[in-house]
Amino acid sequence: MTAQQEHAPVTPARNRIDDLDAKLIALITERRRISAGIQRDRIAAGGVRTDTAREREIFRRYHDAFGSAGTTLGSMVLEICRGRLGAERERAAAVEPGREPDTPPLRLGVFSFANCGAVRWGLGDRQVATGTPEAMAAALLAGEVDVAPISLVEYLRHHDRLLALPDLGIGSDGEVLSCQLFTRGPLTDLDGGRVALGSTSRTAALLATILLAEWAGVNAEYRVEPPVLADMLRGADGAVLIGDAALAETLHPHPGLHVHDLGALWREWTGLPMVFAVWAVRRATALRRPAAVSAAHATLLEAAQQGSRQLDEVAESLAANGLFTREEMSRYLATLEHSLGGRHIAGIRHFAKLAARRGAVPDDADITFFGGQS
Ligand SMILES: O=C(O)C(=O)C[C@]1(C(=O)O)C=C[C@@H](O)C=C1
Numbered sequence: 001m002t003a004q005q006e007h008a009p010v011t012p013a014r015n016r017i018d019d020l021d022a023k024l025i026a027l028i029t030e031r032r033r034i035s036a037g038i039q040r041d042r043i044a045a046g047g048v049r050t051d052t053a054r055e056r057e058i059f060r061r062y063h064d065a066f067g068s069a070g071t072t073l074g075s076m077v078l079e080i081c082r083g084r085l086g087a088e089r090e091r092a093a094a095v096e097p098g099r100e101p102d103t104p105p106l107r108l109g110v111f112s113f114a115n116c117g118a119v120r121w122g123l124g125d126r127q128v129a130t131g132t133p134e135a136m137a138a139a140l141l142a143g144e145v146d147v148a149p150i151s152l153v154e155y156l157r158h159h160d161r162l163l164a165l166p167d168l169g170i171g172s173d174g175e176v177l178s179c180q181l182f183t184r185g186p187l188t189d190l191d192g193g194r195v196a197l198g199s200t201s202r203t204a205a206l207l208a209t210i211l212l213a214e215w216a217g218v219n220a221e222y223r224v225e226p227p228v229l230a231d232m233l234r235g236a237d238g239a240v241l242i243g244d245a246a247l248a249e250t251l252h253p254h255p256g257l258h259v260h261d262l263g264a265l266w267r268e269w270t271g272l273p274m275v276f277a278v279w280a281v282r283r284a285t286a287l288r289r290p291a292a293v294s295a296a297h298a299t300l301l302e303a304a305q306q307g308s309r310q311l312d313e314v315a316e317s318l319a320a321n322g323l324f325t326r327e328e329m330s331r332y333l334a335t336l337e338h339s340l341g342g343r344h345i346a347g348i349r350h351f352a353k354l355a356a357r358r359g360a361v362p363d364d365a366d367i368t369f370f371g372g373q374s
Pocket of ligand 1 (some may be wrong): 054083
């Protein structure tokens, strides 16, 4: 017997710990088995191995129980259950050189708005183009970037040239805070009135006109204008604004102004989440360079997950520009959804039908995914 063993307190307490460790190991083994089943089903249905929103829930649970060590523990448990995240990207990258020699990496784009803050954070030092949704749609369609977010309306308008990346979107299941209709009075007062649509907004502008016409029964006249709320409201009874400007006006509303959250209204009306933007690739690029698109997709999924795991840090970095506090950014990031599950897709298809009825997108506009998921 070694000196250490002689002095080790082999007490009932240690036996109890051994017992608990054995139970934890058995529980994690059981968890891994169940998790593998869910992942298998999702992949068989054309999805990917991971579900960002679900992982965020799990991290929060461990964090609530054990603080930042809990986040590490949750991340280890997930790694045991679904493998290492980087592994997916490495596999995709490993396929790339063999199948698609001598081609440069795909060019990624992201929105400069806070709604891409988590993804930008997760991408770290990787070179990406940034721009407004308007600029990014133009760059994607012109071939200046290969994979980028695009507002839902622009995607639907160009659906025959684009494929959406599975499991990744920018949306909300209810309140979104950054896609807003501002009015001086109740919505019904807009009937027969004027609504200014901020020129940077595509999906939110159309969503507002659909909600007003079909849900609120309001018949208004619409005009596209530069996205400056005070100017917009000078000549109109309502104004639709998106992005950081809308967020600022929502978090610090002017007295007397009514703020209608378009994500919340949509949810109230349809019971579905609203997807404001999807991530897309040109069909021609997907055909020529499928492995590179897979690699880019895996990179973006991983970036979204990484950002979602570190929302406090993301909030801090977004607050650094002085426009918002860290708490405000945390609240905003918590309302955003980066996942694109069955309910989100149902929301997209419902919106596409309503938009087609108004002639805003082609009649056959639908979402089609890279990799064949439907
Ligand atoms: O719940 C799921 O969708 C799973 O696939 C299970 C699980 C987990 O182990 O908890 C694994 C991978 C996903 O990214 C999220 C969660």
